[in-house]
Amino acid sequence: MRVRASIAVLLLSAAALTACATSGGSSPTTSGTASASAEQTPTDTPTPSPTIDSDDPSTWIITEDGMGPIALGDPFPEALALMPEGTRNDTTNCAWTAWWNAPDQSYQVFAARASDSADDGPVINVSTDSWSDPAVADGPRTAEGIGVGSTVDEVRAAYPAAIEMPDSIGPDIVYLKVGRIFFTYRETPVITSITVTTADVPPYEVCG
Missing domain, CATH: 1.20.5 (Single alpha-helices involved in coiled-coils or other helix-helix interfaces)
Known part of the structure; x- marks a missing residue:
């Protein structure tokens, strides 16, 4: 057992x-x-880049380097070729500037070289403006959504470091400067013009 x-x-x-x-x-x-x-x-989904259509300035993004496909420093003929269909360039009276009007005439886009530079001189100004009714302009905007028709308060909220400076020629013109971008307004605190330029201030007249 x-x-x-x-x-x-x-x-x-x-x-x-x-x-x-x-x-x-x-x-x-x-x-x-x-x-x-x-x-x-998890794999992050890449954010698609905005599509820029050369013929549709409402798709253009404004940066310190330029506006849409137009970059500061580009040879003027190359910039002219990238402007929307219908762009004009008066080679007799204003050869240094190319300008385009929206079909509804609500805003314009300009690109310019120095008036005394060679025909293929570099672009020094790119701008968009609307003097009649900026609120209806559907043109280029910054990545922060600021464009012609934005209010001064919206610009300051988007760019707290913006520097306010009066124009030396037109005392009623005021700029909000952000690097090389100038947001322009007059008596009414609404942006009527935006210029990206290598100059100290935007030109008083495009073809002056």
């Missing part, structure tokens, strides 16, 4: 050791799977 009891005890002990070994072997696999899952990160 004692021999049978001893055998039974040994069998139970062996079974217990086998169960522990099996349980211990499965744990690292489960833990490893959990760790691998924890280390995985």
